Amino acid sequence: MARMKFLCDADRCIECNGCVTACKNEHEVPWGVNRRRVVTLDDGQPGEKSISVACMHCTDAPCQAVCPVDCFYTTDDGIVLHDKNLCIGCGYCFYACPFGAPQYPQQTSFGARGKMDKCTFCAGGPEDDMSQVEYERYGRNRIAEGSLPLCAEMCATKALIAGDGDEVADIYRERVLRRGGRPQTWGWDTAYEG
Amino acid sequence: MAKSKMSKSKRRKIALWSTFLVLSLSLALPLASYSIHWLGASASAQDASNAAVNPKSKFWKQVRGGAEGYSAVKGEGANVLVQSGGEDWRQFREGPIMKKAPWAIVGMAVLLLLYHLFHGKNRLDVNSLSGRMVPRWNTFERMVHWITAFSFIALAITGISMLLGKQLLIPVLGPAGFASWAGISMSVHNLIGPVFSIGIALMIVMWIWHNFPTWTDVKWFAKGGGLFGKAHPSAGRMNGGEKVWFWILMTLGVAVCISGIIMVAPIYPQINIPFIDTSRGIMQQATIIHAVGAVIWTAIALGHIYIGTAGTEGALEGMATGYVSEEWANQHHDLWFEKMQQKGKVLLPGEPRGAQDQAGTVYNRQTKHTTT
Numbered sequence: 145m146a147r148m149k150f151l152c153d154a155d156r157c158i159e160c161n162g163c164v165t166a167c168k169n170e171h172e173v174p175w176g177v178n179r180r181r182v183v184t185l186d187d188g189q190p191g192e193k194s195i196s197v198a199c200m201h202c203t204d205a206p207c208q209a210v211c212p213v214d215c216f217y218t219t220d221d222g223i224v225l226h227d228k229n230l231c232i233g234c235g236y237c238f239y240a241c242p243f244g245a246p247q248y249p250q251q252t253s254f255g256a257r258g259k260m261d262k263c264t265f266c267a268g269g270p271e272d273d274m275s276q277v278e279y280e281r282y283g284r285n286r287i288a289e290g291s292l293p294l295c296a297e298m299c300a301t302k303a304l305i306a307g308d309g310d311e312v313a314d315i316y317r318e319r320v321l322r323r324g325g326r327p328q329t330w331g332w333d334t335a336y337e338g
Numbered sequence: 339m340a341k342s343k344m345s346k347s348k349r350r351k352i353a354l355w356s357t358f359l360v361l362s363l364s365l366a367l368p369l370a371s372y373s374i375h376w377l378g379a380s381a382s383a384q385d386a387s388n389a390a391v392n393p394k395s396k397f398w399k400q401v402r403g404g405a406e407g408y409s410a411v412k413g414e415g416a417n418v419l420v421q422s423g424g425e426d427w428r429q430f431r432e433g434p435i436m437k438k439a440p441w442a443i444v445g446m447a448v449l450l451l452l453y454h455l456f457h458g459k460n461r462l463d464v465n466s467l468s469g470r471m472v473p474r475w476n477t478f479e480r481m482v483h484w485i486t487a488f489s490f491i492a493l494a495i496t497g498i499s500m501l502l503g504k505q506l507l508i509p510v511l512g513p514a515g516f517a518s519w520a521g522i523s524m525s526v527h528n529l530i531g532p533v534f535s536i537g538i539a540l541m542i543v544m545w546i547w548h549n550f551p552t553w554t555d556v557k558w559f560a561k562g563g564g565l566f567g568k569a570h571p572s573a574g575r576m577n578g579g580e581k582v583w584f585w586i587l588m589t590l591g592v593a594v595c596i597s598g599i600i601m602v603a604p605i606y607p608q609i610n611i612p613f614i615d616t617s618r619g620i621m622q623q624a625t626i627i628h629a630v631g632a633v634i635w636t637a638i639a640l641g642h643i644y645i646g647t648a649g650t651e652g653a654l655e656g657m658a659t660g661y662v663s664e665e666w667a668n669q670h671h672d673l674w675f676e677k678m679q680q681k682g683k684v685l686l687p688g689e690p691r692g693a694q695d696q697a698g699t700v701y702n703r704q705t706k707h708t709t710t
Contacts, residue, residue, distance in 0.1 A: 191397070
């Protein structure tokens with residue numbers, strides 16, 4: 145069984161925000177909600193790095209642990225999804241999440257939080273696969289269609305990779321070896337004496 | 339007896355200086371470890387350069403530590419890749435707050451039950467009542483008390499539902515049933531919370547003047563507050579226990595109210611509330627303070643509710659009608675009762691109530707009281 149994973153290659157990401165745009169468009173995500181974002185560190189400095197980040201579909205997901213109504217579940221592919229019928233918009237998953245993935249649409253009264261929305265790894269929600277209800281609540285279910293998340297498929301530099309964790313790791317390992325030398329394979333000289 | 343060789347003043351001088359030396363060293367010596375920090379900084383830096391550090395590891399260590407960057411996407415915490423506060427928050431909430439703190443409420447309930455079974459109600463010592471009544475709480479005080487009291491109960495039920503519902507209520511109501519109850523709970527909690535906070539603020543303003551501790555309270559506590567035995571320690575309008583309850587409201591209660599208001603504040607960057615920082619870190623701390631404080635508060639409140647209703651004969655009547663019997667006043671708040679007598683505020687049987695509340699009406703009751 146596949147274990148789905150995202151990986152963003154910081155040596156390739158050019159902060160084009162194509163993944164963010166692709167995601168918003170594919171799932172018709174409401175205004176103010178961003179399932180994916182690109183963070184640039186040391187922006188404008190030598191050695192700046194950009195990384196695209198969304199829900200990382202943790203194995204022991206903090207959001208799942210703290211949810212007071214227990215609305216999260218993990219699919220057989222290791223994708224963390226949630227049921228918007230149960231979500232009450234309390235915000236606890238946002239406090240717990242290391243990556244800031246959970247987002248809340250703003251409701252009109254007192255600026256209260258609506259039901260939480262987050263990256264679904266393009267796998268929809270608990271409703272019937274590829275149904276209209278599922279599309280309206282969670283966006284397209286590309287996994288059910290046999291495709292991978294659109295953010296990764298659209299990535300121009302192939303910095304963002306999504307798919308089975310083993311294959312993602314193989315691709316990244318090959319890249320690192322091909323790049324060769326320091327600092328990517330830092331420690332090689334120490335371990336094997338040049 | 340051998341005479342001391344040292345003069346008195348010299349001995350005093352030695353004693354003074356040695357005390358000074360001991361005190362100053364005890365303050366200074368624990369700081370010695372800082373010298374390693376200052377002096378050894380160059381030495382440890384050298385060690386680090388010898389064992390070459392991957393330049394990337396430092397970078398990623400900072401990212402792991404919550405370094406802030408730039409993101410075109412705006413929102414709370416959007417420019418941070420990894421925040422670790424949430425993991426601490428999760429551990430503390432899923433651990434001590436959910437697994438240990440609620441036992442305080444259970445423990446208090448058991449204690450009260452045992453007290454009631456083995457000690458029983460604190461009854462009035464006299465068998466027949468004279469019918470003379472003493473005004474204890476005015477209309478405004480009672481209104482504030484009951485609004486706060488009923489909202490407290492609503493907040494406690496909805497709050498405990500949200501804290502422990504996952505364990506206790508999902509097996510009973512099912513996931514969908516509990517989710518709708520939790521949604522109602524959250525709305526009720528968010529709407530009643532501010533009303534309750536105003537009630538607490540009014541209570542503080544109304545009652546702080548009566549709640550400064552005095553020696554009478556120390557003696558009251560020394561006698562166990564009359565919880566056990568026949569003794570009724572002296573008390574003014576508020577006894578020691580009521581004063582402690584007031585100061586719990588004043589500290590723990592205020593902390594719970596403020597942290598609650600922070601939690602209902604919107605998290606959206608386009609809405610700015612003056613003086614309230616709604617960052618993720620502040621929200622995490624607010625939920626911790628709120629949950630711990632509210633659980634302890636609920637446990638103590640059970641004690642207050644018990645003493646005010648089933649625990650003491652005549653206490654509920656005071657807060658319900660505003661008047662207590664002369665016998666109750668004399669038994670529980672004798673010093674206050676004496677003052678009320680001197681002021682002539684004790685009502686004769688059948689005398690109309692509420693006369694004192696009417697502005698501009700002054701009754702000279704001193705003349706009516708021939709017996710007291």
